[in-house]
Amino acid sequence: MVAEKEDFEDERLSIDCPILLTERLVLRPPHEDDIPELVQLADNRHVAEMLSRMPHPYGEAEARAFLSMARAKRGGGVVYAITLADSGAFVGSAGLNATDRGLELGYWIGEPYWKRGYATEAAHALVDLAFRATDANVLNVSCRVINPASRRVIHKCGFQYAGQGMLNSIVAGQVPVERYRLDRKTWASLRSWARF
Numbered sequence: 567m568v569a570e571k572e573d574f575e576d577e578r579l580s581i582d583c584p585i586l587l588t589e590r591l592v593l594r595p596p597h598e599d600d601i602p603e604l605v606q607l608a609d610n611r612h613v614a615e616m617l618s619r620m621p622h623p624y625g626e627a628e629a630r631a632f633l634s635m636a637r638a639k640r641g642g643g644v645v646y647a648i649t650l651a652d653s654g655a656f657v658g659s660a661g662l663n664a665t666d667r668g669l670e671l672g673y674w675i676g677e678p679y680w681k682r683g684y685a686t687e688a689a690h691a692l693v694d695l696a697f698r699a700t701d702a703n704v705l706n707v708s709c710r711v712i713n714p715a716s717r718r719v720i721h722k723c724g725f726q727y728a729g730q731g732m733l734n735s736i737v738a739g740q741v742p743v744e745r746y747r748l749d750r751k752t753w754a755s756l757r758s759w760a761r762f
Contacts, residue, residue, distance in 0.1 A: 581644040581662060581699045586691045587651070591684060593660065593691055596636050596647035601629045603656035604647075607676025614737040616713050617674055622737045632659075644695075648675070648688045660688045662696050662705075669696055671707040673719070685719045693723050693753065703750045708733070708743045720746050724756045 586593035596604070605626055607613070614622035621628055636645035645661040660673035671692055675685045696705045707725055709716035710733075725746035733743045 581695065583639075583644045583646070584695075584699075586646070586695060588687045588691050590651055591657075591687055591691070592649045592651050592654075593646040593688060594649065596633055596645065596659065598633065600647050600656045601626060601633070603676075604629045604632070604659075607656070607658065607678070608674075610677055611737065612677060613674055615735065616710050616716065617672075617737075618733050618735050620674070620736065636661075643669070646688075646692070648673075648684065657684055658688070660685075660692055662692055665706070667706055669700065669702045669705050671696070671705055671723075680715070685716070686722045689719050689723050693748065694757075697750055697753050705748045705753075706745065707747075708745045710738075711742045711744055717744065724748050724752060726752070 583595050605624060605628075608620060608629070609622070609624040611622050614620040614624065639645055643661060643663040646659065647656055648658040648660055649656055656676075657679040658673065658675035660671075663670045663672055671689060673685055673689055673692075675688075693705060696702055705725075706728075707720050707723075708731070709720060711730070725748045728745045728747045731743055731745055732740050735741050
């Protein structure tokens with residue numbers, strides 16, 4: 567998943583950053599203790615190539631800059647560390663970013679934790695947070711066209727295809743992306759269907 571643009575200030579999209587619990591995950595604000603695992607997982611070209619703002623190589627300086635950015639989050643959006651509920655292990659990061667197109671979902675999971683459903687679980691929690699904690703009527707997400715795993719996460723969350731575009735990735739340069747959107751009405755319908 568890619569975050570398309572730099573943060574865009576919109577107080578209507580401001581979120582406090584409550585701790586989120588899912589079946590297997592704890593989403594919480596990132597902190598200093600995450601740096602060793604963050605560096606180990608983020609220093610991976612396969613991860614960085616799928617994102618817009620993750621540099622490669624990724625070291626302690628980049629991790630500290632990420633933590634500083636997460637703490638300074640204002641004008642909309644929130645950043646989370648994704649951790650395992652049973653062990654506390656850091657497995658990735660996710661967030662909601664206020665952009666000029668509205669609120670946008672972003673996430674990444676470290677390669678040792680791929681194919682376990684963690685991205686989908688974290689994304690579901692953030693989609694719910696976006697619609698419960700803000701007055702946003704639409705949530706956006708995008709992924710590189712060469713990223714079928716992210717596309718599956720997006721589909722499992724109920725997003726609908728909205729077109730293609732280009733993205734400037736720090737590592738990969740100008741790359742094509744698919745854009746998706748989920749409106750509040752569709753989200754509410756999907757939430758009510760889950761009860762049956």
